[in-house]
Amino acid sequence: MSPTSRVFPEVRVVHPIEQESFRRLRARLDTSHFPPLTRAVVERVIHSAADLGYADDLVMDEDVLEKAHAALHAGAAVVVDVEMVAAGITRRDTVCRLRDAKSGPGLTRSAHAIRLAYEDVGPGALWVIGNAPTALEELLTLNADPALVIGLPVGFVGATESKAALRESGLPAVSNVSEKGGSAVASAALNALLYHPVAPAAEAAPSVKETS
Numbered sequence: 001m002s003p004t005s006r007v008f009p010e011v012r013v014v015h016p017i018e019q020e021s022f023r024r025l026r027a028r029l030d031t032s033h034f035p036p037l038t039r040a041v042v043e044r045v046i047h048s049a050a051d052l053g054y055a056d057d058l059v060m061d062e063d064v065l066e067k068a069h070a071a072l073h074a075g076a077a078v079v080v081d082v083e084m085v086a087a088g089i090t091r092r093d094t095v096c097r098l099r100d101a102k103s104g105p106g107l108t109r110s111a112h113a114i115r116l117a118y119e120d121v122g123p124g125a126l127w128v129i130g131n132a133p134t135a136l137e138e139l140l141t142l143n144a145d146p147a148l149v150i151g152l153p154v155g156f157v158g159a160t161e162s163k164a165a166l167r168e169s170g171l172p173a174v175s176n177v178s179e180k181g182g183s184a185v186a187s188a189a190l191n192a193l194l195y196h197p198v199a200p201a202a203e204a205a206p207s208v209k210e211t212s
Contacts, residue, residue, distance in 0.1 A: 089191060115138065137162050
């Protein structure tokens with residue numbers, strides 16, 4: 001399996017319903033103070049869940065997002081914990097090994113899938129976890145050196161703890177503080193980076209001749 005993801009064409013036609021949805025979102029919540037990529041993630045997550053509370057619940061850093069955005073558009077692999085997350089990522093191939101995984105003593109099927117995926121992609125991938133806290137916990141035990149971990153698992157058991165551990169790990173991450181999360185919001189966070197335009201390469205500065 002290739003360690004990089006197939007990149008789809010950049011042109012994306014936005015449906016009028018989506019345009020109107022974002023207009024209404026911005027009419028109800030001022031997001032203009034967020035830096036560009038943070039704003040993109042916040043808005044798309046809120047859009048996916050119709051939950052304005054994510055504006056105060058999400059935790060991320062613009063510098064981290066800039067590096068992850070560059071890696072993503074350079075073709076870095078994208079790994080997901082479940083097929084529902086993969087289904088929500090519309091413009092990039094993803095790696096999901098849940099169907100091949102097996103549970104065992106002290107190891108959930110979701111955690112085993114993360115191990116299998118890491119064997120496929122190695123370091124430098126973007127990891128999108130929206131379902132199983134144990135998948136996120138397993139990722140934190142690996143020397144994955146990720147470009148980004150979108151850790152937004154949902155639930156009353158282990159979700160807040162696994163997301164807190166992600167933040168404490170120092171890995172480049174998008175997470176949230178509360179129990180909420182899920183496949184839709186996790187894929188939305190990744191889509192925000194996919195849809196955000198890539199800045200054109202800076203033109204080379206003209207050379208300056210030294211004068212004596």
